[in-house]
Amino acid sequence: MTTAIDAARFAELQATAGADFVVELIDTFLHEAPGLLAELRAARAAGDADGYRRAAHSLKSNANTFGATALGAQAREIELAGLGEPAADAARITALEAEYARAALALGELRDA
Amino acid sequence: MPERGARLLVVDDNKVNRLLLARSLELQGHTAALAENGRVALERLRREPFDLLLLDIEMPEMDGIQVLEELKSDRQLRDLPVIVTSAIEGLDNVVRCIELGAEDYLHKPVNPVLLKARIGASLEKKRLRDQQKELVRRFATREVAEDMDASGFALGGHRVQATAMFSDIRGFTSMAEQQPPEATIELLNTYYTLMFDAISGRGGVVNQMVGDGLMAIFGAPLPLADPGAAAVQAALDMIELIDLYNREPDRAGKPPLAIGIGIASGSVIAGYTGTQQRATYTCVGDAVNLAARLEAHTKVVGHAILTDAATRLAVGERCRAEALGAATFKGKAGPVECYAIVPGQKL
Numbered sequence: 001m002t003t004a005i006d007a008a009r010f011a012e013l014q015a016t017a018g019a020d021f022v023v024e025l026i027d028t029f030l031h032e033a034p035g036l037l038a039e040l041r042a043a044r045a046a047g048d049a050d051g052y053r054r055a056a057h058s059l060k061s062n063a064n065t066f067g068a069t070a071l072g073a074q075a076r077e078i079e080l081a082g083l084g085e086p087a088a089d090a091a092r093i094t095a096l097e098a099e100y101a102r103a104a105l106a107l108g109e110l111r112d113a
Numbered sequence: 114m115p116e117r118g119a120r121l122l123v124v125d126d127n128k129v130n131r132l133l134l135a136r137s138l139e140l141q142g143h144t145a146a147l148a149e150n151g152r153v154a155l156e157r158l159r160r161e162p163f164d165l166l167l168l169d170i171e172m173p174e175m176d177g178i179q180v181l182e183e184l185k186s187d188r189q190l191r192d193l194p195v196i197v198t199s200a201i202e203g204l205d206n207v208v209r210c211i212e213l214g215a216e217d218y219l220h221k222p223v224n225p226v227l228l229k230a231r232i233g234a235s236l237e238k239k240r241l242r243d244q245q246k247e248l249v250r251r252f253a254t255r256e257v258a259e260d261m262d263a264s265g266f267a268l269g270g271h272r273v274q275a276t277a278m279f280s281d282i283r284g285f286t287s288m289a290e291q292q293p294p295e296a297t298i299e300l301l302n303t304y305y306t307l308m309f310d311a312i313s314g315r316g317g318v319v320n321q322m323v324g325d326g327l328m329a330i331f332g333a334p335l336p337l338a339d340p341g342a343a344a345v346q347a348a349l350d351m352i353e354l355i356d357l358y359n360r361e362p363d364r365a366g367k368p369p370l371a372i373g374i375g376i377a378s379g380s381v382i383a384g385y386t387g388t389q390q391r392a393t394y395t396c397v398g399d400a401v402n403l404a405a406r407l408e409a410h411t412k413v414v415g416h417a418i419l420t421d422a423a424t425r426l427a428v429g430e431r432c433r434a435e436a437l438g439a440a441t442f443k444g445k446a447g448p449v450e451c452y453a454i455v456p457g458q459k460l
Contacts, residue, residue: 016225017136025136029129054126057171061200062129065222080202 004099004106009067026111029062030104036062037097040078044093049083059096068103071096119143119164119236124154124180125198126172130221134167134198137225141232151175155183158190165235168215170199170206181213192242194235198223270384275332276340276376276424277401278317279408280308280351283371285325301325304370307354315347316340320394328405330396333383341378341420341427346460348374348418353457375408377401377421406442407451413440416453425452431460 014022036055043051056079063072074096083089121138123145125131135145146163148154152175158166166184170177177197184190197210200221207218216235219228282288282304289297305322312319312329316337321328331347332340351374359369381398400421407419414437425434433455439448 017133017140021136025129025132028132032128051173054171054173057200058127058130061127061221064200065129065133076202 004068004070004103005110006067006069009064009069010110013066023111026066026107029066030107033059033062033100033104037093037100040093040096044083044086044089047083052083053079059100063103066103066107068099068107071099071103074099119232120146120162121165121167121232122146122148122154122157122163123167124148124151124172124177125167125169126150127169130169130198134223134228137223137228138167138232140225141229143232151177151180151183154180158184158193163193164239165232166193166195168195168197168199170197170201170210178209178213181210181215185214192239194239196228196231196235198228270382272380273333273336273383274340274379275330275381275383275396275400276344276378276427277381277396277398277404278312278329278331278344278348278374278376279326279405280329280348280372280374281324281326281408283373283412284368288368300370303358304355304372307358308351311350311354312347314350315343317343317347318394320396328401330381330383330394333381333396334394339427341376341424342431342460344376344378345418345420345424345428345432345454348376348454349456349458349460352417372417373408373411374418375404375406375411375420376418376424377403377407378423378427379403379421402444403442403449406445406449410440410442410451414451414453417456418454420452420454422450422452425450428460433458 017025036059039051040055040059042048043055056075060072060075060079063069063075074092078089078092078096081092121143123131123134123138125134126149128149131147131149135147138145146157148157150172154166154168155175157163168177168180177199181195184193184195191214194216195214197207197215197218198221199206199218201207210218216238217231219231288300292300304325305327308327309319315331316335317329317331318334319327319329329344329347331337331344337343351372355370355372358364364370377400379398379400381396381400383394383396400423403421407421411417411419416435416437419437420434428434434452435455437451437453440451441448
């Protein structure tokens, strides 16, 4: 299993934004991301294509900021695919949530390191 | 350093992105204000001044494309530089942003070094644009500056009824040869200052200065109720100002400054000519050529102000003028009636 966070990318973020600030940024992400995942599910349920794409887009963008490469790639796939067959979409979201849990755990460790 | 201490507005619906961009900007010495969507951003932009906008595309309520469209149609905000920062997919979206006037596009996650360079370049461009505007303000009247601004420096013209004026200094070449260059420049600066005051005071616009000569237009770009009378009155003011200048104590013992003025009225094409980088407001048409010929003719007939028949007719009984009869000018098929305006009167 690959690491959830790309160490080089994360180190670069710390170097350019400052380690203290990155702690704050991780807290913000961990606070915001569950809402975005919920928005994704809700948009799927409501058939809201714009909301669906936007939530995936935001998750992708944030994931890449922290070097959460796999999470970013999965979110990007959802963004590009848009609303599709409900069962397939639901499976994608479930996989995304699992990857988010992995990334959140790793980010939490990095924050407390 | 122009890129230090600028005020930027960061627009992004995502809090992590907002915080990170604001952090990057603050580390670069700028001040960042935050907005979470396009609508909020526009409200802030219309309320307080910013030097630059960092704009996300995917946003609820009002997205970045809509913001760009709004900015483009807003006279006050049209020149605000915008850098689009987005993780949006597809080259067509980038192209669309640039077409809508975005200065630049940075893909998220934004590289801080790249961000710094782009911001520096954008602010420098804005500084140059502001400088250009300032130059326009200095060399044109407020009306022209505003007209240029409103038309977005649109090249191309329209036909208007206007009055053209040419003026130059009598015996300027020999005067320049008899005194040091510094004195000549000083003399020219004084002369131009006086002429600008007289011309803009009557609603005219100086649009060309070459050596000791200048061209002014009355009735364009903004219409004047009575362009012919305005031009004649400006000419009388110019002669009066030159007289006053000649009587100044530090002019004692020096040869008096004398000017000749030619004025003609008619239908002209007015507009901006040149390129987007360097444009000048000008008029072309018979009246313009005729005004130049009349100005040259002042030397021949020994009068300071000459007008054509159309201008004479426009001022009518308000003004004393001497009919000099017809003269033949180069480039004119038939003879032209000339009128000398008697100096020292008010319309």
